Amino acid sequence: xxxxxxxxxxxxxxxxxxxxxxxxxxxxxxxxxxxxxxxxxxxxxxxxxxxxxxxxxxxxxxxxxxxxxxxxxxxxxxxxxxxxxxxxxxxxxxxxxxxxxxxxxxxxxxxxxxxxxxxxxxxxxxxxxxxxxxxxxxxxxxxxxxxxxxxxxxxxxxxxxxxxxxxxxxxxxxxxxxxxxxxxxxxxxxxxxxxxxxxxxxxxxxxxxxxxxxxxxxxxxxxxxxxxxxxxxxxxxxxxxxxxxxxxxxxxxxxxxxxxxxxxxxxxxxxxxxxxxxxxxxxxxxxxxxxxxxxxxxxxxxxxxxxxxxxxxxxxxxxxxxxxxxxxxxxxxxxxxxxxxxxxxxxxxxxxxxxxxxxxxxxxxxxxxxxxxxxxxxxxxxxxxxxxxxxxxxxxxxxxxxxxxxxxxxxxxxxxxxxxxxxxxxxxxxxxxxxxxxxxxxxxxxxxxxxxxxxxxxxxxxxxxxxxxxxxxxxxxxxxxxxxxxxxxxxxxxxxxxxxxxxxxxxxxxxxxxxxxxxxxxxxxxxxxxxxxxxxxxxxxxxxxxxxxxxxxxxxxxxxxxxxxxxxxxxxxxxxxxxxxxxxxxxxx
Amino acid sequence: xxxxxxxxxxxxxxxxxxxxxxxxxxxxxxxxxxxxxxxxxxxxxxxxxxxxxxxxxxxxxxxxxxxxxxxxxxxxxxxxxxxxxxxxxxxxxxxxxxxxxxxxxxxxxxxxxxxxxxxxxxxxxxxxxxxxxxxxxxxxxxxxxxxxxxxxxxxxxxxxxxxxxx
Numbered sequence: 001x002x003x004x005x006x007x008x009x010x011x012x013x014x015x016x017x018x019x020x021x022x023x024x025x026x027x028x029x030x031x032x033x034x035x036x037x038x039x040x041x042x043x044x045x046x047x048x049x050x051x052x053x054x055x056x057x058x059x060x061x062x063x064x065x066x067x068x069x070x071x072x073x074x075x076x077x078x079x080x081x082x083x084x085x086x087x088x089x090x091x092x093x094x095x096x097x098x099x100x101x102x103x104x105x106x107x108x109x110x111x112x113x114x115x116x117x118x119x120x121x122x123x124x125x126x127x128x129x130x131x132x133x134x135x136x137x138x139x140x141x142x143x144x145x146x147x148x149x150x151x152x153x154x155x156x157x158x159x160x161x162x163x164x165x166x167x168x169x170x171x172x173x174x175x176x177x178x179x180x181x182x183x184x185x186x187x188x189x190x191x192x193x194x195x196x197x198x199x200x201x202x203x204x205x206x207x208x209x210x211x212x213x214x215x216x217x218x219x220x221x222x223x224x225x226x227x228x229x230x231x232x233x234x235x236x237x238x239x240x241x242x243x244x245x246x247x248x249x250x251x252x253x254x255x256x257x258x259x260x261x262x263x264x265x266x267x268x269x270x271x272x273x274x275x276x277x278x279x280x281x282x283x284x285x286x287x288x289x290x291x292x293x294x295x296x297x298x299x300x301x302x303x304x305x306x307x308x309x310x311x312x313x314x315x316x317x318x319x320x321x322x323x324x325x326x327x328x329x330x331x332x333x334x335x336x337x338x339x340x341x342x343x344x345x346x347x348x349x350x351x352x353x354x355x356x357x358x359x360x361x362x363x364x365x366x367x368x369x370x371x372x373x374x375x376x377x378x379x380x381x382x383x384x385x386x387x388x389x390x391x392x393x394x395x396x397x398x399x400x401x402x403x404x405x406x407x408x409x410x411x412x413x414x415x416x417x418x419x420x421x422x423x424x425x426x427x428x429x430x431x432x433x434x435x436x437x438x439x440x441x442x443x444x445x446x447x448x449x450x451x452x453x454x455x456x457x458x459x460x461x462x463x464x465x466x467x468x469x470x471x472x473x474x475x476x477x478x479x480x481x482x483x484x485x486x487x488x489x490x491x492x493x494x495x496x497x498x499x500x501x502x503x504x505x506x507x508x509x510x511x512x513x514x515x516x517x518x519x520x521x522x523x524x525x526x527x528x529x530x531x532x533x534x535x536x537x538x539x540x541x542x543x544x545x546x547x548x549x550x551x552x553x554x555x556x557x558x559x560x561x562x563x564x565x566x567x568x569x570x571x572x573x574x575x576x577x578x579x580x581x582x583x584x585x586x587x588x589x
Numbered sequence: 590x591x592x593x594x595x596x597x598x599x600x601x602x603x604x605x606x607x608x609x610x611x612x613x614x615x616x617x618x619x620x621x622x623x624x625x626x627x628x629x630x631x632x633x634x635x636x637x638x639x640x641x642x643x644x645x646x647x648x649x650x651x652x653x654x655x656x657x658x659x660x661x662x663x664x665x666x667x668x669x670x671x672x673x674x675x676x677x678x679x680x681x682x683x684x685x686x687x688x689x690x691x692x693x694x695x696x697x698x699x700x701x702x703x704x705x706x707x708x709x710x711x712x713x714x715x716x717x718x719x720x721x722x723x724x725x726x727x728x729x730x731x732x733x734x735x736x737x738x739x740x741x742x743x744x745x746x747x748x749x750x751x752x753x754x755x
Contacts, residue, residue, distance in 0.1 A: 121614065132610075
């Protein structure tokens with residue numbers, strides 16, 4: 001657009017351009033129609049999705065991969081309710097995202113009009129903030145405020161609900177006089193995110209760390225949001241303290257680093273879980289003591305003092321009481337810790353050699369493992385994941401759905417770079433991976449993007465592969481098909497006496513190869529181990545279309561280690577082949 | 590000095606919020622979805638019409654007060670929030686109460702005089718009274734009127750400001 005907008009619809013699109021939006025994901029409909037007209041002339045690339053949930057997850061995937069806010073736009077009513085899931089997902093995983101929804105005209109609000117719903121009311125609990133715009137003159141300012149709120153402090157989703165009459169040029173109510181969004185003051189008297197940590201507390205934390213004999217750096221997704229992977233590496237190496245990376249932080253610290261213990265929590269590896277459990281100090285950096293990490297809370301890390309760093313003050317002390325709580329941006333605080341640690345000098349640090357040797361002893365004794373398949377067995381999902389890892393460069397972006405394949409991916413992939421792992425951690429949204437992968441690929445077109453998915457997940461959002469084809473955003477999908485809702489099956493096997501209730505999907509339908517082909521993708525079915533690597537290599541040679549490889553996997557395979565629900569992390573169950581080793585280590589501390 | 594009438598598990602919070610549609614819903618929704626309990630709530634615009642002031646009495650049994658304050662403070666429309674120290678604040682609440690007069694008008698009027706309550710409306714056999722005081726004193730008056738027969742009762746929820754003697 002060249003001339004200045006004169007109505008709310010044009011102003012909305014121009015304001016998005018002014019915020020630097022390059023790609024948005026959406027689907028038009030009645031109430032948002034007037035905004036879709038100026039889209040034709042906009043510099044913004046609009047990706048037309050097949051379902052509004054897809055638009056939301058694509059915006060999330062885009063944001064995860066690029067660090068820029070993801071943007072989606074949908075119409076009123078059912079379209080708005082369809083983005084509720086992605087909004088909740090973005091809320092729990094602190095994903096910066098701006099969602100524009102159409103709304104019925106102002107005069108019709110509250111009358112049960114066609115495709116009306118109380119979008120701001122419905123989304124209040126799943127957004128960082130939302131707006132109902134009532135005056136077109138406010139549109140540039142509110143769009144600027146929305147991006148500001150979404151991207152600063154603890155990031156999160158912001159929704160802007162826009163009634164049709166104020167964006168429709170045929171309606172006189174839409175008239176407005178254009179101004180640049182950042183040329184007027186924001187009207188957010190209650191929003192002042194604090195990023196600087198208190199220097200006295202940082203000093204106190206550095207001293208507490210220096211005295212710790214069994215410390216662990218407990219690293220969460222906040223490190224990635226704060227772009228703090230580099231200072232984290234410096235801090236860890238300076239202190240020589242082992243690092244665990246939560247499900248949301250995989251890649252924030254390189255898995256190949258000798259100090260990296262991998263993922264803690266319910267399906268974390270033995271060493272990461274046990275190191276936290278036996279630690280005398282946990283330094284929590286952008287993590288939130290999620291129940292999947294802590295297990296039974298009253299038995300979690302019983303001897304550990306806590307340093308908790310988070311940009312959200314409400315996280316400090318929410319779950320676990322801290323000894324030093326620092327509100328601040330992780331990057332700023334870690335840089336402060338590095339400075340003070342250097343000043344203290346290496347002589348100030350406690351002797352941690354015994355701790356390091358204990359930890360490496362666990363690593364040697366309890367590596368991730370699984371039983372190889374016997375001839376005639378279906379594929380082992382762990383084997384497929386290893387082949388996928390070995391067949392791709394380290395900067396490949398890996399997106400995941402939710403369930404066993406997600407845990408296997410987090411366990412068996414090697415994450416050596418930040419922003420290469422995109423998954424739904426907090427909300428656990430099945431169907432996340434395919435649209436998230438499309439969003440990531442749209443934002444990073446030069447990178448290879450793989451989605452790992454389960455068959456249950458795939459059937460929830462696979463239609464977005466049509467979007468990928470039509471919009472020329474080719475992704476690769478590794479579909480782990482065990483014909484079951486595998487994680488639920490695992491729980492029923494372990495905790496419900498193998499009484500399998502409503503977890504078997506089907507051994508026969510759908511035909512995933514035909515389904516993939518019908519959506520314009522290449523479909524490949526793999527059933528034997530020797531076909532796995534060649535199929536992955538073949539998929540990697542195809543760059544003009546999406547590829548779906550269906551790996552027919554063994555439904556009997558479970559995810560280990562596992563901390564059963566309600567148990568403490570001291571009761572971690574390892575792979576059956578290692579369980580006898582655990583019994584030998586009972587007295588070790 | 591005013592001694593808080595509330596039980597120790599009740600705390601008084603005062604918040605300055607933007608005076609905009611939906612703000613009360615955001616505050617109330619937060620309480621409900623995080624499992625916090627509100628005992629009483631009073632809200633009205635301040636002298637600056639851009640802002641409203643909310644006085645909450647919260648039941649913090651089971652939820653640390655700190656968490657309630659921090660979560661409320663995260664709401665974009667909440668400009669400021671703090672706890673009022675009961676030792677250094679003044680609390681008042683208003684009650685309207687309609688009671689049966691019956692054959693005990695004399696005894697009833699003695700109570701009205703005793704508490705310096707106002708008679709706002711009079712019927713043949715009913716009186717409507719108004720009284721503002723510390724919440725515990727309202728409880729007390731309510732109990733003294735109960736034997737006459739309470740027809741209707743409305744309390745406003747408490748409002749509070751810091752006292753000037755600290």
